Amino acid sequence: MADREPDAAPVPESFARRVRNLAAQYFNGEEKGKARLLAFGVLALTLLQIGIQVRFNIWNRDFFNALESRDRGAFFGQMGLFVGLTLASMVTAVAQLYVRQMLQLHWREWLVTRLQRRWLEGGRHYQLGFLEGAADNPDQRISENTRWATAMAVDLAVGLITSVLMLFSFVGILWTLSGPLHVAFGATEFDIPGYMVWAALLYAGIGSFLTWRIGRPMVEANVRRNLAESDHRFALVRLRESGEGVALIRGEPDEERGLRQAFRHVVTVMQDLMRSERRLMWLTSAYGMLLTVFPVLVASPRYFSGAITLGVLMQISSAFGQVTTSLNWFVDNFPRLADWRSHVERVSELEDTLEAELAAEGEGGITTEEGPLPDGREVLAFRDLQIAQSDGSMLIAEANAEIAAGEKVLIVGESGTGKSTLFRAIAGLWPWGSGTIRIPPREAMAFMPQRPYLPLGSLAGALAYPQPAKRFPRHTQEAALRRCGLEHLVPRLEETERWDRILSLGEQQRLAFARLLLHRPRWVFLDEATAALDEANQDTMMRLFREELAESALVSIGHRPGLDAYHDRTLSLVRGAEGARLTARRRRQAPPVPPRRVAGPVIAAGQGALRRLLRGARG
Structure with a gap:
């Protein structure tokens, strides 16, 4: 192993590259067979869920048309169909949750086993304690950060895939149902085809931009929170392991001051994070409430003109909600994305430290x-x-x-x-x-x-x-x-x-x-x-x-x-x-x-x- 400069840390990778490497090592590694099978199962069940949602959208139109026409037979027929679709949705949702949980657990098991093996190999767990700039608290990174780095990765990936597929599934429905909007400015008149689609894009775009601007400090706050939490945990563990020495010299008051200071750092960081979350909540609360009436308001001119029925209006409202929900994936998940990024960064930093140690072993020295x-x-x-x-x-x-x-x-x-x-x-x-x-x-x-x-x-x-x-x-x-x-x-x-x-x-x-x-x-x-x-x-x-x-x-x-x-x-x-x-x-x-x-x-x-x-x- 080389006689090397301990503070010559590797150049940090971009977050996207870190995520890509974390996924590639798992899905192309020694456990790739099971990993890919579980991922395929999640994708297949997600597609089935989306198919059921599309059928629900059609049911929404037929159900409200039956109400509007006061057709008792059609009404009860649609209720029966609703029961069948609900049961199918329940079974698919539970099955998808099970396969998703298995993927999360297996990925975490693979990652923990890999990190533990590399950490213990050749006494690296001992050597890291002497290296300046080495990843701190590797035990916390392996036990805690791997859990959230993998579990949230699966949840966020499934959510993103679902949103993209839902977008493609419902944007066509929304385009067809909304029809053109006739606009007149003085002597100038023109039609906006599929205007509800453009309204959904505008609505989601404004929300995503405001979410990014308001919630951007949460990324750094989550990183600092993880660091502060791990430092406080380390102080508690160290006190527990050194309990006899502390008790013999009556060092409890000094230890209490140290623990209070460590937790005060946690509180300070949490206050910053909570402040960012409150600012973001103002936006998301208003955004969500407005979504309940915005599509009906925008589509109402065609309803009042008699161009569409009540059932079609409700179908448009449902499709608009699905499209905007898909486009709002970033808005809805920004706090989780910020938290997930902090966990991925800590796992990747440990990987980088172990990689640097492994690379240095062949450089000479003793x-x-x-x-x-x-x-x-x-x-x-x-x-x-x-x-x-x-x-x-x-x-x-x-x-x-x-x-x-x-x-x-x-x-x-x-x-x-x-x-x-x-x-x-x-x-x-x-x-x-x-x-x-x-x-x-x-x-x-x-x-x-x-x-x-x-x-x-x-x-x-x-x-x-x-x-x-x-x-x-x-x-x-x-x-x-x-x-x-x-x-x-x-x-x-x-x-x-x-x-x-x-x-x-x-x-x-x-x-x-x-x-x-x-x-x-x-x-x-x-x-x-x-x-x-x-x-x-x-x-x-x-x-x-x-x-x-x-x-x-x-x-x-x-x-x-x-x-x-x-x-x-x-x-x-x-x-x-x-x-x-x-x-x-x-x-x-x-x-x-x-x-x-x-x-x-x-x-x-x-x-x-x-x-x-x-x-x-x-x-």
Whole structure:
């Protein structure tokens, strides 16, 4: 991955291009078969609905003519036809809603799955936190913005298609029924053919223009509202996850001020949006009310002249309403369009960030070579390695070292010299820098940070993570817990809890060592992984690398006294003016193992028996 400028953001695409790309990726992607079938179903049912509406328009004429002529038989015949058309309309509407909902759900599922996969791939979810200008709150964009970006896209697209088809279906009817309008200006006389069509176009055109002029600020207001809402949500989630630390130092008043300020921003943006909505409501309310009388008023001269019947007048009014409704799609949906645009923009911004990260991965920077050397040896080696911060400043200026399989190496250095960042580079999570890192096969490596990750679910799932718990026999899981002084958790293996909250940090760290006993990786990397343990428990855990995991290579970061006794040699990161340098200390002889200590509930007599049980389970 390249050593790149994080703020070199891609040129933003136009909104139309973003929408086109979002739809094209779905309808031409791996799910295109189902996507196109659902879209075709929605279109077919929409056409059927329009056909029923056209028949309703004809029924409107016949029904009012029957009333005008006082024809009882024709009247009841038209009522029967009305019942049939109503049932057909109901069935078609429900069927169309079902297929439309399936299309919305499937599109969202495809988009969420795609974004989640790309976000998690190669540790990008971690790297985005270091990039200036990266899409903020990706969790909210994936969970919330994808929902509205896809659901509203389907609704708006179906509405637009329906409006266009209705326009073409009813404009001919309106043209034929309205006939010419004779206009006289002094000595000048002329006829306007299909004048009701021109009246509908004029009416809808004026309404659309005024809607665009009055509602234009709503687009930006919706974008700012989404941003403010996501920031407030992030603040709430962060407080929930950091509840213990806040409570211990009585930081609630400061947190309340921060949350109040975040929500005040939401309120300010919402007030701007509501103000725009009220201005738009003045127009849409008057526009809608006028529509009920405008077509009758315009067509009334021909009715009063006897050129058309009451039924034809009502048919003209109905057709005029359908035509203007079709032309008014923009007027009716402008608030939703503004809201939808903000969701599409946020999803597209996340896509752009992930695309930029993906494109940058092949541009050089730190090169990772995985697998054994040509002679078959597995090593961890640094060749002319330089590690930079995400802003380009140098953190480690030079690192050249080689660690052989089975070695136990301790890396030390002052705080801020880049020890943990070096581990991230080894794991492939830190792309900024240059040089080469030769690593063993990734499946042979296990990383243990200071705070182990415990997934949601059962304790057995947390112990076996990232493999499924069923891969390891129950007695092996129990033996691993007992070997690490966690026998009190054995009866709770099947319980589902928030284990990252229930267990102390020391228990979590010992659970991570028990995890090692199950997976038995050939390479283990510890980053302050015993920082929460007392000296006795630290000695017990580190003995695993002499007794249970003697063949595993160990590379660890730590400052605790006594750690060097469990390592063969030490590498030091020495701070320099242009970045730290990795230097090697004299190679140590195998040190004597400190006397075994009693660690909590683990007793010396029990450890031997438990070790034999572990070996028997592995056999």
